[in-house]
Amino acid sequence: MRAGLGAALIALVAGCGGGTPLGNPPDIQNGGGGTGGRSLSFAYYQRCINPIFLASLPILGSNPPVTNTCAGAGCHDDANGAGGAFRVRPAAAVVNLASTADVIRASDMYKNYYSAQGEVTFNSVLLSRLITKPLVRGVLHGGGQIFANDLDPNVQKLLYWMTNPIPVGQDELTTDLPAGPACP
Template sequence: MTKKRPAAIAALAAAALLASCGGGNPLSNPDSIQNPGQTTGQKLSFIYFQKCVNPIYSLRLQVNQNGVTTTNTCASGGCHDTNTGTGGALRLIGSAPMVDLSNPANTPEVVRASDMYKNFYSSQGATVIGAPGESRLLEKPMLQVLHGGGQIFFDANDPNAKRISFWISRPMPQGQDEFSIAGNSMLTSTGDCLDQ
């Protein structure tokens, strides 16, 4: 019992010291964190993702990191590659083949087991559905928040940033899943990607 008393006294002294420094928040963090609300349960379009967003991850893009410009892909090792990447929560399989959604054998269960769907799922997890400006998938490569991979998009007018923004801002209709044919409205009649 006597050994616990000095530890308790030390803890009280530390608390008093913190209080005398202006409170128990030495890093000046906000008292309350406000996360953007997402309660609609809507999904983003898998159709648009695999045709228009996933290919961006394999493009050799310019990277500006601390004034040094290089080129790299988002899905490369060292970046967001699922096996060797160091890029946080966004994990990608660079070799993910497209899924033929017109093949009746590719049921939602089959598609959800595919590598392309793993990329979709990881990407959707880095978004606030319907709010591109609040989505890490855009904020990080534009350096609006810390991105260890440097600045990829210099502004929202970058063609790839516009495409990602278009995808995030157009969720599937309420009650429809990510495979909804409503996703076809995000493509031109010839199957090209819209971005505005």
Template sequence: MSYRAGQCAGALGTAASRGAAVLVLAAVLAACGGGGDNPLGNPPTVANPEGGANGQKLSFVYYQRCINPLFVQPIVTNGAANTCAASGCHGDATGVGGAFRLVPAAALVDLANAGNTPEVVRQTDMYKNFYSAQGSSLLGDPAQSLLLKKPLVQNVLHGGGVIFLNEQDPNVRRIRYWIGRPVPQGQDEFSTAAGNAMFTPPDAATGTCNSQ
């Protein structure tokens, strides 16, 4: 998520200079965000299957208000401040962080505007961010979701290193809350009832983000 692009290049240079095996080099490249059969490449699109057997979704309104800001706010790691959406990390244009991509300047979508139908919202940059984050999540199972496992470095490599020190981090608790509460079956990601229930008071426009 949040790291300097030079860290990846430095790691590659060290591995090459020591005559590391091809498999080791590929592992380093993968940790820096490469995907697919080519460790130097990134997936051109996000593979984002429907949520489980029930085809459920996560809440868009909770993502927009409570999760997206976590990815664009400065985070200090190794003495340097950066964001997950930075160009050398998960930025949509030049990021090297694999399939998880973010449009840093994605504008808020006014869901109270009748003109913002689901079809319209799905064309926005904010929805692209939502879609990518959802694609890195195992709906209903935060503990197995890469969106959390990677920044916590839990049995998986992350080019950006440790971003959240532990599961009590307020950011982790929000992400866990979001992934753990898919919208009920039969409702889409814009469900008003499901979205409002994730805030206190239960109002997505004015309530505070729940995290437990």
């Protein structure tokens, strides 16, 4: 009887055309022409984006006023964070960009870069979780609203990073890039 029930369940799932019996799509693809197969800049990430995740930022509308960091233990800290797939190693050291690719890619800073890049929707950057979550734009963000609007300087840096991929034929470690919004 159990074998028959199991076979019926498998047939039900297979008959759904993939996904689950509840009708969810099998996978959401982030393919297409978004970046044309290009990567986002590690150098810009390290200089301008990672500091956003370490900065003490106000949580808008909190009373009394509260500040927190994205890399905080209750948020996106790699060891103890509760903030989903996006993880930040707060103690990641700045990497010498003259290091070999293997050294850079083995670093904690690169792990932060890789995690952040995973939150980018290349075909529509305004739908990327790095934008929608801290703006609380159509999604719940357990950390509250961090940025007031798209004009926030941090949002501008994120948007620049996401909309200026590395030129075709170069990898994410290239350092020859046009200047973006002001960074430290």
